[in-house]
Amino acid sequence: MATGFATNTTKQAGEYLVAAELAKKKYVVATFAGNVPEYDLIVADEKGRSIPVQVKAIWGGDWHFRADRFMHIEFDEESQTQKGFKSRRLKMPDLIFVFVVLSENHDDRFFLLTQKEVRDIIVDEYRSWMKKIGGRRPRNPRSMHTIIRVRQIEMHENKWVLIDEMMRKAG
Numbered sequence: 001m002a003t004g005f006a007t008n009t010t011k012q013a014g015e016y017l018v019a020a021e022l023a024k025k026k027y028v029v030a031t032f033a034g035n036v037p038e039y040d041l042i043v044a045d046e047k048g049r050s051i052p053v054q055v056k057a058i059w060g061g062d063w064h065f066r067a068d069r070f071m072h073i074e075f076d077e078e079s080q081t082q083k084g085f086k087s088r089r090l091k092m093p094d095l096i097f098v099f100v101v102l103s104e105n106h107d108d109r110f111f112l113l114t115q116k117e118v119r120d121i122i123v124d125e126y127r128s129w130m131k132k133i134g135g136r137r138p139r140n141p142r143s144m145h146t147i148i149r150v151r152q153i154e155m156h157e158n159k160w161v162l163i164d165e166m167m168r169k170a171g
Contacts (some may be wrong), residue, residue: 011057027044039053055097058119060101065145090119101128112162122148
């Protein structure tokens with residue numbers, strides 16, 4: 001996983017690529033350079049409607065998250081218990097996440113999901129994995145690290161219509 005300068009340039013590249021794609025679709029986009037905790041962009045249409053968008057960019061591999069951001073996790077001694085894996089209520093379930101796989105060849109890939117869809121993928125995968133390993137993580141039993149892989153969200157690739165749908169809901 002990249003750190004420091006590389007992380008910032010990856011994040012910035014993803015945000016500006018998403019902003020450019022949305023501008024090509026006739027939306028106005030404001031970027032915040034990481035200064036807003038819940039989202040990275042505000043997208044507006046010609047009617048003055050606007051929606052927030054979160055961008056997650058990588059050069060390859062997987063997107064990393066803390067599972068406890070999306071679910072309640074309880075511990076029983078050194079094991080994570082199944083009863084604790086309940087989905088968290090989200091403040092902004094319709095917040096759009098745009099996952100970006102960056103490419104040096106300009107073959108960047110975009111996947112669009114709501115935060116609720118992201119949460120459901122993470123919760124389902126985490127529950128399943130923890131059940132397989134008996135609730136005890138091999139290296140660090142208290143770790144809540146989880147990932148989203150491209151294969152998990154492929155059906156959402158280039159689903160730009162989600163922006164249009166959420167914009168209509170905002171009006």
